[in-house]
Amino acid sequence: MREHRDYLARTAGMTQRQFDVLLPGHNEGGTMKAMVLDRVSAVEGKPLRMAELPRPVAGRGQVLVRVLTCGICHTELDEIEGRVSPSQFPMILGHEIVGRVESLGPGVRKLKEGERVGIAWINWACGKCSFCVKGEENLCDTAKWTGKDAHGGYAQYTVVSENFAYPIPQRFTDVEAAPLLCAGVIGYRALRLSGMENGKVLGLYGFGASAHIVIQVAEYEYPDGRVFVFTRPNQKEHQDLARKLGADWIGATGDTPPEKLDCAIDFTPVGEPVREALRNLQKGGRLVINAIRKTTPIPELDYAEHLWHEKEVKSVANVTRRDAQEFLPLAAEIPVVPETQEFRLEEANEALILLKEGKIRGAGVLKVAE
Numbered sequence: 284m285r286e287h288r289d290y291l292a293r294t295a296g297m298t299q300r301q302f303d304v305l306l307p308g309h310n311e312g313g314t315m316k317a318m319v320l321d322r323v324s325a326v327e328g329k330p331l332r333m334a335e336l337p338r339p340v341a342g343r344g345q346v347l348v349r350v351l352t353c354g355i356c357h358t359e360l361d362e363i364e365g366r367v368s369p370s371q372f373p374m375i376l377g378h379e380i381v382g383r384v385e386s387l388g389p390g391v392r393k394l395k396e397g398e399r400v401g402i403a404w405i406n407w408a409c410g411k412c413s414f415c416v417k418g419e420e421n422l423c424d425t426a427k428w429t430g431k432d433a434h435g436g437y438a439q440y441t442v443v444s445e446n447f448a449y450p451i452p453q454r455f456t457d458v459e460a461a462p463l464l465c466a467g468v469i470g471y472r473a474l475r476l477s478g479m480e481n482g483k484v485l486g487l488y489g490f491g492a493s494a495h496i497v498i499q500v501a502e503y504e505y506p507d508g509r510v511f512v513f514t515r516p517n518q519k520e521h522q523d524l525a526r527k528l529g530a531d532w533i534g535a536t537g538d539t540p541p542e543k544l545d546c547a548i549d550f551t552p553v554g555e556p557v558r559e560a561l562r563n564l565q566k567g568g569r570l571v572i573n574a575i576r577k578t579t580p581i582p583e584l585d586y587a588e589h590l591w592h593e594k595e596v597k598s599v600a601n602v603t604r605r606d607a608q609e610f611l612p613l614a615a616e617i618p619v620v621p622e623t624q625e626f627r628l629e630e631a632n633e634a635l636i637l638l639k640e641g642k643i644r645g646a647g648v649l650k651v652a653e
């Protein structure tokens with residue numbers, strides 16, 4: 284019904300075109316609340332806008348998911364501030380989604396109504412390109428990313444292909460499960476890529492949502508390994524959390540640890556820790572950079588000090604379904620206990636500002652359903 288769409292577009296404060304881009308097909312019957320991003324903006328200006336929109340409808344092979352919780356991730360800051368721009372506006376961000384299957388689109392076979400599922404950053408991959416056929420769908424040429432190319436979880440409902448939704452282990456609450464879906468899954472991928480082994484020393488630069496989960500996985504998988512944590516100098520809360528979770532040494536970025544690092548993961552959004560981690564790496568060591576973008580440049584490297592002796596640098600890009608399928612049961616077995624700070628959906632702007640300021644202890648989670 285065109286009139287109904289006109290009405291909804293007006294009440295959502297959008298032009299008809301913006302509205303059609305946001306929700307091409309929709310259920311005339313129901314609406315949902317969503318926090319939408321209209322354009323690249325400064326996060327301090329609280330750019331996410333609460334809107335009442337029609338519920339999306341599950342297409343072929345898709346399910347409609349009623350969102351229970353959605354984690355907040357640093358990538359949202361990159362999207363809002365334009366370092367990784369959404370492929371269209373307005374966009375609903377959010378890619379750490381825990382929800383219940385509300386209804387099934389045609390042809391859905393694996394999922395059932397009422398099942399609790401998680402949705403991660405990878406929303407769709409082609410399955411045919413040279414990367415996909417090697418199992419590297421995280422590098423797929425035409426992949427879609429949740430909350431960037433497909434609407435995400437800062438809303439009461441979302442749709443996803445049933446092949447990109449994962450069962451959530453029972454032991455996690457809706458709030459606990461949310462950060463596992465990006466911070467946890469990508470942290471797990473970064474840890475695997477780091478080459479960490481039992482008995483070795485792992486350095487973690489930055490101790491936010493992802494690192495505080497990675498340390499729990501590392502303590503479990505490498506009981507004789509040591510973990511050294513580097514934070515910003517003033518992040519006492521982050522340092523306390525690192526201590527509580529078993530860090531063997533804690534310092535500030537710029538400090539020299541008591542031993543060289545066999546491997547390191549940089550979780551920070553800035554450039555300086557890259558050089559610092561390389562400086563502290565053991566010969567033959569590897570640094571993995573777990574960041575979609577850096578907000579400041581990587582300082583100039585000195586070949587002899589930072590790279591010689593076969594030091595390696597590798598970035599971690601996105602995640603595969605396999606990462607999620609392996610990590611979620613492992614997280615339940617360990618069990619990972621995420622430290623979370625809860626916000627309401629309408630507080631998303633404030634939560635993102637706190638995240639930018641490095642003031643969230645553990646992971647921030649939006650409680651979408653009451």
Ligand SMILES: [Zn+2]
Binds near residue numbers: 357466
């Ligand atoms: Zn993320």
Ligand SMILES: [Zn+2]
Binds near residue numbers: 415423424425
């Ligand atoms: Zn592909």
